[in-house]
Amino acid sequence: MTDIIPAFRGEQTFMPTSFLEIVELPDGRIELRRAEDEGSLVILDFSEDAKVFLQGQHVEVAKxxxxxxxxxxxxxxxxxxxxxxxPRVLH
Structure with a gap:
């Protein structure tokens, strides 16, 4: 599964002309990367408990x-x- 997200537009962005892909890796992790690059920008790894809780919709949640x-x-x-x-609470 691969989705492509147009990158942000504007002169001050750090990826002005590239596109981003969301890819489900063979091991089930979800990766965000530049379309023209194999390197990961972000990887999400849902536990099996989370996948069950999300009723198999973890890819949609990741997107x-x-x-x-x-x-x-x-x-x-x-x-x-x-x-x-x-105050900022991160949890």
């Missing part, structure tokens, strides 16, 4: 997670500040 991450990276690269109203 959503990576798409939102790419959008956020594009906003940050264009200088749009991240809103921080309070």
């Amino acid at each position: 959503a997670m990576l798409s939102v991450g790419v959008q956020m990276a594009g906003r940050l690269a264009e200088g749009e500040p991240e809103k921080e109203d309070g």
Whole structure:
């Protein structure tokens, strides 16, 4: 499975003209990479428990997670500040 996401547009982005692919690897991990490159930018590895919880829809969840991450990276690269109203809790 391979999906292609157009990379962010604009002069200040770190990947101005490339496209990104989301690929399901043979071992079940999900990889985000540049379309013209074999190197991984991000790899998601869902546990078997998570795959069961997601009822086999882990690929769709990974695509959503990576798409939102790419959008956020594009906003940050264009200088749009991240809103921080309070403490950041990462969990």
